Amino acid sequence: MAEIIIEPLSRVEGEGGITIRTDGQKVKEVHFDILEGTRLIETLVIGKTPEEDVSITCRICAICTISHRYAALRGLEKALGIEVPPKAQALRTLMHLGELLESNSLHVFLLALPDFVGYPNAIAMAEKYGDDVLKALALKKYANRIMAVTSGRMIHGENPTVGGFGRYPDVQNLLDIKKQSEAMLPVADRAVELLAGISIPDFFESETVFMCCEPDAKEYGLVGDRIRISTGEVIPVEQYKELTNEKFVGHSAAKHCLFRGKPYTVGAIARMNNLGERMGGHAAKLFKKQWNKRWLVNPVFNNMAQAIEMVWALEQVPKIVDTILQYKEDPEIVKPTRTSGEGVGAVEAPRGVLYHWYRIQDGLVAAANLIIPTGQSLEDIEKYLRKAVEALLSRGADDQSIRMQSEIIARAYDPCISCATHLVKIEREIK
Amino acid sequence: MEKKKFDVGLYGFTGCNGDQLTIIHSEDKLLDFFGSANIKTFSLAKSDNDDSALDIAFIEGSISNQEQAEHVKEIRERSRFLVALGNCACNGGIQAMELGREGWDHRFQQVYGDAFLDNRTPIESKPIDMFVKVDFYMTGCPIDADQFLYCYGHFLRNELPVMPDYPVCAECRWKENECLLLKGILCVGPLTNAGCGARCPSHRLPCLGCWGVVNEANVAAEFDLLKEKGFTADDIKRRFRIHTGSGIMKPLKDILGVV
Numbered sequence: 001m002a003e004i005i006i007e008p009l010s011r012v013e014g015e016g017g018i019t020i021r022t023d024g025q026k027v028k029e030v031h032f033d034i035l036e037g038t039r040l041i042e043t044l045v046i047g048k049t050p051e052e053d054v055s056i057t058c059r060i061c062a063i064c065t066i067s068h069r070y071a072a073l074r075g076l077e078k079a080l081g082i083e084v085p086p087k088a089q090a091l092r093t094l095m096h097l098g099e100l101l102e103s104n105s106l107h108v109f110l111l112a113l114p115d116f117v118g119y120p121n122a123i124a125m126a127e128k129y130g131d132d133v134l135k136a137l138a139l140k141k142y143a144n145r146i147m148a149v150t151s152g153r154m155i156h157g158e159n160p161t162v163g164g165f166g167r168y169p170d171v172q173n174l175l176d177i178k179k180q181s182e183a184m185l186p187v188a189d190r191a192v193e194l195l196a197g198i199s200i201p202d203f204f205e206s207e208t209v210f211m212c213c214e215p216d217a218k219e220y221g222l223v224g225d226r227i228r229i230s231t232g233e234v235i236p237v238e239q240y241k242e243l244t245n246e247k248f249v250g251h252s253a254a255k256h257c258l259f260r261g262k263p264y265t266v267g268a269i270a271r272m273n274n275l276g277e278r279m280g281g282h283a284a285k286l287f288k289k290q291w292n293k294r295w296l297v298n299p300v301f302n303n304m305a306q307a308i309e310m311v312w313a314l315e316q317v318p319k320i321v322d323t324i325l326q327y328k329e330d331p332e333i334v335k336p337t338r339t340s341g342e343g344v345g346a347v348e349a350p351r352g353v354l355y356h357w358y359r360i361q362d363g364l365v366a367a368a369n370l371i372i373p374t375g376q377s378l379e380d381i382e383k384y385l386r387k388a389v390e391a392l393l394s395r396g397a398d399d400q401s402i403r404m405q406s407e408i409i410a411r412a413y414d415p416c417i418s419c420a421t422h423l424v425k426i427e428r429e430i431k
Numbered sequence: 432m433e434k435k436k437f438d439v440g441l442y443g444f445t446g447c448n449g450d451q452l453t454i455i456h457s458e459d460k461l462l463d464f465f466g467s468a469n470i471k472t473f474s475l476a477k478s479d480n481d482d483s484a485l486d487i488a489f490i491e492g493s494i495s496n497q498e499q500a501e502h503v504k505e506i507r508e509r510s511r512f513l514v515a516l517g518n519c520a521c522n523g524g525i526q527a528m529e530l531g532r533e534g535w536d537h538r539f540q541q542v543y544g545d546a547f548l549d550n551r552t553p554i555e556s557k558p559i560d561m562f563v564k565v566d567f568y569m570t571g572c573p574i575d576a577d578q579f580l581y582c583y584g585h586f587l588r589n590e591l592p593v594m595p596d597y598p599v600c601a602e603c604r605w606k607e608n609e610c611l612l613l614k615g616i617l618c619v620g621p622l623t624n625a626g627c628g629a630r631c632p633s634h635r636l637p638c639l640g641c642w643g644v645v646n647e648a649n650v651a652a653e654f655d656l657l658k659e660k661g662f663t664a665d666d667i668k669r670r671f672r673i674h675t676g677s678g679i680m681k682p683l684k685d686i687l688g689v690v
Contacts, residue, residue, distance in 0.1 A: 037444060037445030037492070037493070037494070037495030037496050037499055037551075037553070037556065038445070038495055038496070038526075038539065038542070038543070038553050038556075039445060039495065039525070039526035039556060040526065040535075040538050040539060040541075040542050041525070041526070042541075042542060043538040043541055043542060044525065044526070044528055044529065047669070048669065048673075052639075052669070052670070052673060055639050055641075055673065056525050056673065059447050059449070059524075059525050059572065060447060061447050061448070062447040062448045062449030062450075062452045062453075062573060063448070063452065065447070065449070106455070110455075110476070120477055120479035121476055121477030121479070122476070123461075123462065123465045123476075123477070124477075126462065133462075134462075137458040137459070137461060137462075138458065140456070140458055141456075141458040141459070144456050144458075152630050152631070152633075152634050153627075153630055154453070154456050154576075155449045155452060155453060155456070155573045156447075156449065156572060156573060156641070157630070158630070158631045158634065158636050158639065159634045159636065161636060165634075166631070166634035166635045166636040167633070167634040167635050
């Protein structure tokens with residue numbers, strides 16, 4: 001029996017690896033290993049105030065920090081009977097767009113593209129694609145600025161708090177962000193162009209289920225209290241357990257997610273497959289040109305989905321800045337209307353649906369359950385890895401190309417291992 | 432003659448990757464950063480990493496299993512100068528907020544049950560100086576990009592940078608913020624190392640202590656002050672412990688007899 005171990009899987013966020021065990025032409029096992037150290041975050045938020053919870057849970061992950069904060073705020077505010085004013089809501093939308101732009105640009109340009117153009121990293125890639133790398137860094141910087149201006153810091157900014165914001169950004173900063181969005185559009189466009197020139201292997205294609213938040217307005221978006229499934233169903237987020245853990249309900253250790261016993265995929269590709277038709281503007285044109293039915297069966301198109309999503313996000317920024325500026329008064333932080341209650345908040349983190357459920361008792365967190373996008377996609381990552389390895393073995397591929405293709409598939413999911421860790425148990429059989 | 436470039440490695444243990452990401456976020460200077468030294472290992476950013484001898488090792492994250500403990504010792508052995516990068520490496524981070532108390536086994540079981548990865552032996556999360564000698568501490572959750580580059584420039588010249596050794600209240604005063612303690616808000620600024628620019632109080636929000644406990648912090652005085660303001664010992668202790676890990680253990684034990 002032969003074994004290929006890729007550890008650590010580089011250019012992903014956190015410590016992970018892939019283990020493939022084969023016997024001749026047969027695949028014995030394929031595991032996407034989560035090797036990151038344990039933090040036991042869910043146990044640490046118990047007994048904390050809602051504000052403290054937000055400061056803790058955002059630190060699950062540096063890349064998805066705003067999504068964690070946002071999901072926590074939505075869950076906690078439901079539990080506490082808080083409704084934030086429209087200006088706070090609009091500023092939250094802007095901070096969330098900033099994170100999406102930052103995360104997608106980091107992944108598309110710096111983590112994923114080097115594989116396809118044959119370099120070990122983006123810095124080396126700069127020798128041939130110097131202009132593109134510099135522009136990508138400029139886009140990332142712009143996205144970071146949005147996060148710094150809205151949340152107070154690039155990473156783990158504490159400004160978005162329970163009931164609103166500590167302080168609203170000044171008008172000039174918001175106008176600068178609005179103005180710059182236009183200059184950044186060609187960079188996102190270039191990402192689409194670069195990815196469009198790459199042929200995506202098809203030997204592991206197979207059907208799956210896609211899930212994403214259903215925005216309240218019938219448009220493309222990143223937040224909602226219902227989940228849209230590619231089967232056509234729309235299910236309230238309160239049923240998050242059935243949506244994610246159906247096979248293992250009540251068993252807190254087993255955190256590979258399944259929907260009705262089947263693997264599913266979340267993230268940009270799920271959002272595009274489920275909601276892409278709803279986009280307008282330049283993003284809609286790109287979507288029409290690039291989308292095809294292979295997106296429904298091949299996760300590597302997630303890279304392109306992320307690129308088109310950057311165009312969409314950049315087109316949203318001016319509109320949302322205008323919305324924020326339309327409210328002249330900065331609203332005060334809204335106080336809780338009750339001290340006990342339950343609530344589940346869901347947002348689209350860059351990598352897909354993120355749920356934060358809380359029970360608050362006498363003003364302190366009594367119970368918490370956080371369900372993370374990468375954990376939800378894990379079964380599908382392994383499914384596609386297995387299919388790829390099977391196909392490659394039957395063609396007599398060598399270890400090096402199995403390794404390369406496996407990394408491309410796993411990396412296309414943009415796995416966020418820091419996030420996934422405290423929720424995922426990997427069962428490995430040793431033979 | 433051109434000076435030989437330093438060999439530098441960046442490693443991430445348990446945490447959110449926010450410190451390595453802060454470096455990646457210094458976009459304008461990132462290519463210079465990669466050009467200024469031989470970056471031998473930077474797993475978050477590149478895939479052709481190696482494990483050779485290093486002039487400087489930057490370590491992010493806390494140690495939360497035996498394998499990481501071995502790995503950090505191995506890095507120490509081949510590194511001339513070792514820097515703890517960020518609050519998790521320096522103090523243990525949020526995952527060390529219960530450090531020194533009973534109950535880790537029980538909490539681990541609550542999350543993972545009885546089974547776990549067969550190739551990892553989990554332990555309670557601890558800062559790296561509980562395993563290896565640390566030559567320099569750069570705190571923050573996450574670290575500040577400018578402060579990192581300032582320190583890094585010094586290291587490349589074999590010099591030690593001067594770091595703020597006063598509470599964040601100084602930075603808060605420079606910004607002319609209204610003191611939140613005077614308004615009866617539970618702010619741990621007086622205990623917390625400066626360096627962030629008093630970001631949270633500048634947003635009218637209390638400092639939560641994410642830059643760790645400042646040297647010579649007067650923990651007892653802050654404790655008494657907050658009690659006078661009407662906060663309970665539990666409230667105060669809970670807030671002190673969130674981001675301070677190993678840094679607050681001894682002072683709390685001195686004041687309360689327990690951590």
